[in-house]
Amino acid sequence: MTKTLKLSYFLLLFHTFIFCNASAKIVNEDPKLNYTVSFENPESHYLEVTLNFDNIHAKKTTLSLPVWTPGYYLILETPRYIVDFEVVDENDKKISWKKNTKNSWVIENGAKTKFAVKYRVFANKKSVAESYVDANKAFLMPNTIFMHIENSINNPVTLTLYKNAKWSTISTGLKCIDKNNNTYFAENFDIFYDSPIYIGNQKTIDFENEGKTYSLGIATPQGLDDEKFVGDLKKIMSATTSIMQKIPYDHYSYIMMEAGGGGLEHWNSQAIFTKGSFDAKSKQEYTDFMNFVTHEYFHLYNVKAIRPIELGPFDYNKENYTxxxxxxxxxxxxxxxxxxxxxxxxxxxDALKYLSSSIKKYENEEGSRHMSLAQSSFDIWLNFFNNESNAKQTVISYYDKGPTIGLLLDLEIRNNTNNKKSLDDVMRFLYNEYYMKKKRGFTEAEFWSACEQTSQKSLDEIKTYVNTVNEIDYQKYLSYGGLQIDLTPISTAEKNDKFTKRNYNISELPNATKLQLEIRKSIFNF
Known part of the structure; x- marks a missing residue:
């Protein structure tokens, strides 16, 4: 072969290589999912959704809609609210489709790589886990509205919101990539589904703290003292950072809605209902609300990052048990x-009063004799809103016994290490080891291993309190922190009760030792 032919041959191979690799790059490029939402008649509680597909290569495309919301352990049956589902190609010609399961739609797109899915969603549930639309506002929980390609939650997605003309403001933790057109971006559907959106005429306040930016959207700001409230939020976040020593976001959004019940944590936001105003009738009412805000904020660390291994990656089609x-x-x-x-x-x-109340709620219900703490976690899918007549006799809440075990475990660790270690060290270890380093949740065995390594002692007794209904030796653990508990019967308790109801009020232990006083001051500052 001559030098000229060799050069020509090389160039041919080179161009062929470049072309083939460019083609491979196109073929392997992620499908593009671009959503738009409009609100033509919000007073009817409907919103209109269009999903534009690009770069689809399968001849059949199956779309799935989640049936539950992370942090809200209840099957919601959201597919029932999808109506007028249709699929059209680039020329607006209809493409056939069929339902495969209650929450999946199979599209027969054939060789078409571009097409659009259109449907309406009835949104009339006032809940932190579901969507609601009326003439005044829209609260969108993306997992109740937007479908993903089956088994492909890692695809990036964009969302453009066409606000109703009566609405001025959008509050969300989603990343805005085009403010003029209200277009948002999520790098995958886990983030997308975990980013609620509130659209209306809410009051907004933007502020900074410790190098991070924040947005506060308040639907009913009557009685709000802007400076005090934002100042208190900053104190809460700085106190949290002092414990966890990391801030896992660049921007965080507080969404505070009108009067209602409940709140839900998210990766870079929280959405909570308020009492309908910020004109607190008492100091305790304000404290209760700030406790609530703090709870949802700390979930950013505990459950979003520090989480049982069963809670992520999620299966949005069924219950996720832990x-x-x-x-x-x-x-x-x-x-x-x-x-x-x-x-x-x-x-x-006052913190001791809250903790005493938790113990009292748990111990003075008959369910505490029948359901373990571990079982209450596993069976939450049955009992999230259990209002059956026998519920108090058979069920407990981990919201009551859980913080009690947290207190006892903290006291045990501090006592065993001369107050040099605490539950804070366990939480930081779980965060750094499993979330940051291993990029996953922890197993039950790994959790207890972290606790025992920190405590430098076996924790079999506390494990028993978690896994059984055995009577708890409160005084043993509380004494470590210079505290005592009132176990005298409640004077008004009915004589025919199957068990004795007690006061369970925690107070100071007289004649506490130096270590006991040190531990009490470290936790409760007195």
Missing amino acids: TMLWVSEGFTVYYEYIIMMKAGLLDGK
């Missing part, structure tokens, strides 16, 4: 008090 929600929720109740005390917004003796 026996460890008493850590995710119960410890978060405990830490809302710890953080509020560190922030200077809660007195230590």
